[in-house]
Amino acid sequence: MGEGGAVAATQRSGTGPVAQPITTAAGHFLRSLARGGSTPSRLRLLMVVTAVLAVLFAVLGAFGVGRRDASLSAATDAAQQLIDVQNVQVSLVRADALASENYLRGTEDPAKRTQYVQELQLVSTGLVAVGNRVLAADAALLADVSASLGEYSGLVEQARANNRQGYPVGAAYLRNANAVAADMVVTLREVQVSLRKQVNDNLDRADKAGVWLHVVGWPLLLVVVAGSAWMTARFRRVVNVPVAAGGLLLLVLLVFGGISQGSSMSDAEAATSGPLQSADLVAQARSAAFDAHSQEFFTLINRGNAQSNEVNWDTARADADTALQRLCGRTNECELGELFSTYAQRYEEMRALDNDEGDWDAAVALSLGDANTAFDAFAVSSQSAADDYTDRAVSALGSSSDGLSTLRVVVFIGGLGIAVLALLGYGQRLREYR
Amino acid sequence: MTRPSRRRLGATLSAALLCAGCVSGGRLPDAVAGSVVPPDDNSVSYPACTADEAAANNPLSSFAPLDSLPSPEGPFDDETLQEIFERGTLRVGISADTLLFGARNLEYVAGNAEGRLAYEGFDIDVVTQVALAIFGGDQTTIGSHIEFVAIPYRDRIPKLQSGEVDVVAHTMTINCTRWKQIAFSAEYFRAGQRVLVLKGSSYDGIDALAAAGASVCVPDGSTNQEALALYPEVDAVTVVDISDCLVLLQQGSVAAITGDDTVLAGLAVQDPATVVVGEQFTEEPYGLGIAADRVDFVRFVNAVLVEMVDDGRWESLYEKWLVPLLAAEAPAAPDQLHDRPLP
Structure with missing residues (x-):
């Protein structure tokens, strides 16, 4: 083929639709290609631009996939820590409810005492375990909670000792213990706010990381297609095999890489908006419910001075109701809400006995009898639901990033391969001019 | 492949390829926080007597x-x-x-x-x-x-x-x-307002506590608090309930508790290491x-x-x-006055 034909072909392509920019960078490149210069220099330009873009694609694409992989793993870790901190909080408020229940009984129920000790142990070991994994600022807050745990259990023991002797000051110690526990819960909630933000921030980072695969990939594909089309026209051959193979490889990487990344992101988001949110709501409902149960006992312990405990019960009930209604709306699993409502009805009956009829003994009997039974039904079912949602959330989140580390390697090697194919393809044509 | 399946695949491809960097749903919402309407204030206040009344x-x-x-x-x-x-x-x-x-x-x-x-x-x-x-x-x-x-x-x-x-x-x-x-x-x-201290304490009444600027616990909003205000040198520590005062005394956070001697005697029963001291400085x-x-x-x-x-x-x-918590022996009963005109 002579030089004049190539020029003519170049001039034709310079006035044709190929010059229409699709992206600014690609358009600029194509206009440069069309403006002129000798064929070998154009071939060299195409070869260098394609190879550089391919290397960039390899580096940025692998970086993007790796960033998504790391962000999803971090989101999973933060979600697991959030669940662990919520479990610590539930154990703490449950221990407090058990302590106040046994105080009200006067004569301790040994099984309840054992449960109380077990829940405190769960708080203690849970704080240590999760404290080793969270960020430094959160770890400092958890250390504060750990430090308060000794004070809390000391006050409960003082309350027990006084209660055994029938001294009303025991109730004051128990109130103080409850106040310490409430402060600990406030701190645990601060940590949860932080972890909730970490989950969402990491999901946002993972989401945005997906763009790196495409930001160089699609302009590169355009350059490969345009270069291949120009060579086909310029050299009147069907196709340059290495460049076309590079284009095909790139298309495969973009499509399947995009699908794989999109799938991992949608899996993570589905796990977050699905079982993780459900586990979160159940944990919040359980914490509020145990708090309500504790306040219920205090309304009877603090006879004649329990208005604040009734208000606290209303607050805890509202929190539990809100969480359970959201759970019902999201999952159509409304049984927990019904069980909690049954308990709340027993509580209202108990309050009516104490407040309206002045029958404290009957109120205590109802609280330790039917109301307790109703609450236990909620506690058992909600424990089962919490375990189920937690398992599903951790499993789904953990598997959402499966395959991304392999994809990262494939994108990196693939990108380099495209660069090599470009060098080979354009090199073949350049050799024809030597 | 059925038409809905093809549509689903198409939607997935579109989402994967076109919306790689979009921020979408699937985030954790803030924790719930129930809004509670405070209960009606059922506290009752009564108009004080005029001087004539x-x-x-x-x-x-x-x-x-x-x-x-x-x-x-x-x-x-x-x-x-x-x-x-x-x-x-x-x-x-x-x-x-x-x-x-x-x-x-x-x-x-x-x-x-x-x-x-x-x-x-x-x-x-x-x-x-x-x-x-x-x-x-x-x-x-x-x-x-x-x-x-x-x-x-x-x-x-x-x-x-x-x-x-x-x-x-x-x-x-x-x-x-x-x-x-x-x-x-x-x-x-x-009854009357007195103070409760630890046995062996050098404080023998409200005057000694005031002279030392000692800390004295009193229930917030009580008539006992009003009476204690007449001793501004005292470092008053307020709590919700007088039982909380005993906790503070036992923890060494305050030097004394003040209240009706009848109530203080009840606290002394609960802690044999405490004693009611001093004269009544109010009458109840x-x-x-x-x-x-x-x-x-x-x-x-x-x-x-x-x-x-x-x-x-x-x-x-x-x-x-x-006896002997408030006195070594029973005092004379209060004078019983019956002069109020029948309505």
């Missing part, structure tokens, strides 16, 4: 007692007494946690043969004497004729006004303002509260109280509950 009637003066007590088991001329008798129970508003005056009896078992009541204390025993005067019998049987209703301080007057209780025996101070809402029996106990005359329109019932109760003082039962009760 206070001067017109001595608050400590009640209605004249009946000339003689009717035979127990009636019939009674007084409508209220007859109604209580026919009902079979005297409904009494009490405190449930004021040790020595009104507190749960931990040895109580329903139906016990010893006649133990569910509550015990000086107030409980005084009102039991009233019940015995209505229903007869003795300590082993009277429990079935008394319905104890544990009520908070703020409910003492409303429960009487609504008729939910017949009488309130609840360390209730007689004053002119309350006389405008309810009626009182004659004074049956004279206790009376039994009765609805304002039940004047004849007030007169009946006053007759019971006169008999109790005269036959030594009052002194026995004082010795039973308060």
Whole structure:
């Protein structure tokens, strides 16, 4: 083929639709290609631009996939820590409810005492375990909670000792213990706010990381297609095999890489908006419910001075109701809400006995009898639901990033391969001019 | 592949390829926080007596007692007494946690043969004497004729006004303002504000604490707090309940507690390492509260109280509950004044 034909072909392509920019960078490149210069220099330009873009694609694409992989793993870790901190909080408020229940009984129920000790142990070991994994600022807050745990259990023991002797000051110690526990819960909630933000921030980072695969990939594909089309026209051959193979490889990487990344992101988001949110709501409902149960006992312990405990019960009930209604709306699993409502009805009956009829003994009997039974039904079912949602959330989140580390390697090697194919393809044509 | 499957695949591809960097849903929402409407404020405030009102009637003066007590088991001329008798129970508003005056009896078992009541204390025993005067019998049987209703301080007057209780025996101070809402029996106990310290403490009263600028715990919003304000040198530490003051004293956070000596004595029982010291620096005359329109019932109760003082039962009760915690021996009973004009 002579030089004049190539020029003519170049001039034709310079006035044709190929010059229409699709992206600014690609358009600029194509206009440069069309403006002129000798064929070998154009071939060299195409070869260098394609190879550089391919290397960039390899580096940025692998970086993007790796960033998504790391962000999803971090989101999973933060979600697991959030669940662990919520479990610590539930154990703490449950221990407090058990302590106040046994105080009200006067004569301790040994099984309840054992449960109380077990829940405190769960708080203690849970704080240590999760404290080793969270960020430094959160770890400092958890250390504060750990430090308060000794004070809390000391006050409960003082309350027990006084209660055994029938001294009303025991109730004051128990109130103080409850106040310490409430402060600990406030701190645990601060940590949860932080972890909730970490989950969402990491999901946002993972989401945005997906763009790196495409930001160089699609302009590169355009350059490969345009270069291949120009060579086909310029050299009147069907196709340059290495460049076309590079284009095909790139298309495969973009499509399947995009699908794989999109799938991992949608899996993570589905796990977050699905079982993780459900586990979160159940944990919040359980914490509020145990708090309500504790306040219920205090309304009877603090006879004649329990208005604040009734208000606290209303607050805890509202929190539990809100969480359970959201759970019902999201999952159509409304049984927990019904069980909690049954308990709340027993509580209202108990309050009516104490407040309206002045029958404290009957109120205590109802609280330790039917109301307790109703609450236990909620506690058992909600424990089962919490375990189920937690398992599903951790499993789904953990598997959402499966395959991304392999994809990262494939994108990196693939990108380099495209660069090599470009060098080979354009090199073949350049050799024809030597 | 079915058409819906193709559509789903198309949608997935579009989302994957076109929206790689979009921020979408699937995030954790903030934690729930229930909004609670605060309960109605059911606290009651009553207009204070004017100087003229206070001067017109001595608050400590009640209605004249009946000339003689009717035979127990009636019939009674007084409508209220007859109604209580026919009902079979005297409904009494009490405190449930004021040790020595009104507190749960931990040895109580329903139906016990010893006649133990569910509550015990000086107030409980005084009102039991009233019940015995209505229903007869003795300590082993009277429990079935008394319905104890544990009520908070703020409910003492409303429960009487609504008729939910017949009488309130609840360390209730007689004053002119309350006389405008309810009626009182004659004074049956004279309490006063003192201080509780650790045994061996160098503080022997409020003056010593003031001189040292010591920390003294007092329930927030109480009349005891108002009295303590007359000693500005004292470092006042306020808490919600006086039991919390004992916690602070035991933890070494305060040097003393101030309150009615009757209440302090109850705290001293709970901690043998403490002692009530110093002179009373206020006076708190206790009376039994009765609805304002039940004047004849007030007169009946006053007759019971006169008999109790005269036959030594009052002194026995004082010795039973308060010696030696408040005094080495029972003092003379408060003067019972009965000069209030009948309506």
